[in-house]
Amino acid sequence: MIVSAAFLLLFALGMLIGQFSGKMGLFHAAKPTMAAAGMPTNGNVQSTPQPAESEAASSASSSTASSAEKEAVPAYQAMYPHLYAGTLEPSAPVKKKTVYLTFDDGPSNLTVPLLNVLDTYHVKATFFVIGRTDRQSVEAIKEIVNRGHAIGVHSYTHQYKQIYASPAAFLDDFAKMHDLIENTTGVDTKIYRYAGGSVNGYNKSTARDIIAEMNRRRYVYYDWNVDSGDAETGATAKSIYREVINGVHRHSDSVVLFHNTKFKASTLNDMSKIIKTLQSQGYSFEKLDPSVDSVSYRFNNIP
Numbered sequence: 001m002i003v004s005a006a007f008l009l010l011f012a013l014g015m016l017i018g019q020f021s022g023k024m025g026l027f028h029a030a031k032p033t034m035a036a037a038g039m040p041t042n043g044n045v046q047s048t049p050q051p052a053e054s055e056a057a058s059s060a061s062s063s064t065a066s067s068a069e070k071e072a073v074p075a076y077q078a079m080y081p082h083l084y085a086g087t088l089e090p091s092a093p094v095k096k097k098t099v100y101l102t103f104d105d106g107p108s109n110l111t112v113p114l115l116n117v118l119d120t121y122h123v124k125a126t127f128f129v130i131g132r133t134d135r136q137s138v139e140a141i142k143e144i145v146n147r148g149h150a151i152g153v154h155s156y157t158h159q160y161k162q163i164y165a166s167p168a169a170f171l172d173d174f175a176k177m178h179d180l181i182e183n184t185t186g187v188d189t190k191i192y193r194y195a196g197g198s199v200n201g202y203n204k205s206t207a208r209d210i211i212a213e214m215n216r217r218r219y220v221y222y223d224w225n226v227d228s229g230d231a232e233t234g235a236t237a238k239s240i241y242r243e244v245i246n247g248v249h250r251h252s253d254s255v256v257l258f259h260n261t262k263f264k265a266s267t268l269n270d271m272s273k274i275i276k277t278l279q280s281q282g283y284s285f286e287k288l289d290p291s292v293d294s295v296s297y298r299f300n301n302i303p
């Protein structure tokens with residue numbers, strides 16, 4: 001009797017632990033993958049990274065460092081020594097029913113009209129921008145920042161084949177966009193979104209190294225957990241509205257993907273309606289910053 005009671009107790013305890021860790025696993029699905037890959041995650045920062053140049057210098061001065069160890073440091077780690085995001089703050093808890101609206105591929109002629117809609121409802125959003133240097137685009141980038149929104153790197157060229165050719169090619173493109181944002185707005189941004197998302201058809205062989213290098217430099221990237229579908233052929237204001245509302249309802253908190261190119265008038269058409277509906281349902285809108293744990297919004301199938 002005593003033995004079987006003890007067994008039952010152990011069994012129940014095991015079930016409880018299993019259930020708990022199962023839930024944790026579901027919420028932070030990507031974390032074990034990233035940790036296994038040796039990639040630091042936001043909120044799990046061990047030390048302040050140093051530019052590779054000083055690392056190389058210190059290892060060179062050490063007589064015990066073998067040549068194999070020196071070769072193990074890839075040359076691209078020495079590129080762009082100004083591109084270090086510093087020590088990240090630990091992740092801040094996200095309130096339930098928080099929605100992060102994010103807009104890729106701008107600036108465009110539709111940026112300021114979109115900003116006007118966001119202003120009407122006192123909503124702050126996040127813009128992942130690409131390299132446009134015409135006068136209207138430069139003004140639009142300034143307006144994004146002046147009106148209090150977050151700005152991050154999407155890519156300079158948005159040419160997947162070029163960007164994802166190698167970590168060095170990625171850094172070349174990233175640096176160009178990062179510096180254009182900084183020179184235009186004064187913002188030294190620490191957030192970015194991969195063109196095509198962190199996992200795409202063009203980075204199968206390079207994604208791991210690129211992500212590891214960007215994590216080493218402490219930049220934080222965001223994928224999304226709700227896709228408005230506005231990039232798909234045949235998307236309408238109605239379909240975008242439906243995808244966003246349904247998607248947001250499925251999550252405790254959401255990063256919603258939209259696009260802000262000149263072709264995406266349908267993204268703008270129902271933006272007021274999307275915001276009004278979600279506000280009336282008790283959702284609040286925030287902009288992304290590095291304290292928002294990106295793990296919850298990452299794809300979890302890093303190649």
Ligand SMILES: [Zn+2]
Nearest residue numbers: 104105195196
């Ligand atoms: Zn894009």
